[in-house]
Amino acid sequence: xxxxxxxxxxxxxxxxxxxxxxxxxxxxxxxxxxxxxxxxxxxxxxxxxxxxxxxxxxxxxxxxxxxxxxxxxxxxxxxxxxxxxxxxxxxxxxxxxxxxxxxxxxxxxxxxxxxxxxxxxxxxxxxxxxxxxxxxxxxxxxxxxxxxxxxxxxxxxxxxxxxxxxxxxxxxxxxxxxxxxxxxxxxxxxxxxxxxxxxxxxxxxxxxxxxxxxxxxxxxxxxxxx
Ligand SMILES: Nc1ncnc2c1ncn2[C@@H]1O[C@H](COP(=O)(O)OP(=O)(O)OP(=O)(O)O)[C@@H](O)[C@H]1O
Ligand SMILES: [Mg+2]
Numbered sequence: 001x002x003x004x005x006x007x008x009x010x011x012x013x014x015x016x017x018x019x020x021x022x023x024x025x026x027x028x029x030x031x032x033x034x035x036x037x038x039x040x041x042x043x044x045x046x047x048x049x050x051x052x053x054x055x056x057x058x059x060x061x062x063x064x065x066x067x068x069x070x071x072x073x074x075x076x077x078x079x080x081x082x083x084x085x086x087x088x089x090x091x092x093x094x095x096x097x098x099x100x101x102x103x104x105x106x107x108x109x110x111x112x113x114x115x116x117x118x119x120x121x122x123x124x125x126x127x128x129x130x131x132x133x134x135x136x137x138x139x140x141x142x143x144x145x146x147x148x149x150x151x152x153x154x155x156x157x158x159x160x161x162x163x164x165x166x167x168x169x170x171x172x173x174x175x176x177x178x179x180x181x182x183x184x185x186x187x188x189x190x191x192x193x194x195x196x197x198x199x200x201x202x203x204x205x206x207x208x209x210x211x212x213x214x215x216x217x218x219x220x221x222x223x224x225x226x
Contacts, residue, residue, distance in 0.1 A: 008061035039213030087154030
């Protein structure tokens with residue numbers, strides 16, 4: 001159940017031609033692998049995560065996740081596949097303000113009757129240290145707690161792949177460390193594939209492998225400041 005990207009490219013039409021954001025990106029991962037992607041602002045990191053998350057379609061190239069080629073699916077099939085197979089953690093938690101912590105974690109399961117997932121949601125929330133906050137609304141949580149809910153929500157379906165875009169970007173340094181470590185630990189326990197985009201060298205170093213996005217292509221990361 002691996003991940004393969006072959007010569008993935010993405011261009012956007014612009015007024016005077018075409019803007020190439022990603023060019024011939026190649027990547028292979030196995031279950032249990034985790035990867036940090038660093039790189040300058042505007043280099044294409046979020047664009048790559050959007051493509052891996054199947055939220056955007058590439059201009060060229062092949063993507064295989066598990067036994068599926070997601071971009072060969074219809075929009076409805078793709079939405080189902082994405083919901084089941086890919087978990088997202090964004091910089092901003094994207095929790096629904098009117099729903100409780102427990103309800104927020106169950107949202108990805110609503111399409112197939114959330115009830116049978118409640119035990120798993122409670123277990124995940126206990127593992128991220130929020131067993132005592134199940135009935136809180138997002139506004140009644142700290143920033144770090146909100147990101148921990150987002151981590152639990154991303155894992156509810158035991159996805160093949162977890163994608164995180166600056167997951168600690170809005171947190172102070174100490175909270176960022178805790179949330180970063182939690183993300184890595186949960187990924188190890190769940191044996192997902194994990195890709196974290198970050199400007200934080202500290203967070204990148206908590207992952208076993210780092211790559212750098214430079215002008216739309218993935219390159220080895222040489223350390224130092226992102
Ligand atoms: N819909 C779009 N149309 C045209 N250009 C776009 C579009 N989306 C992104 N871009 C361009 O693609 C480039 C890469 O954007 P992207 O968001 O992937 O960068 P990033 O590496 O995530 O940067 P940051 O670190 O600031 O988040 C940018 O120059 C951006 O202007
Ligand atoms: Mg970005």
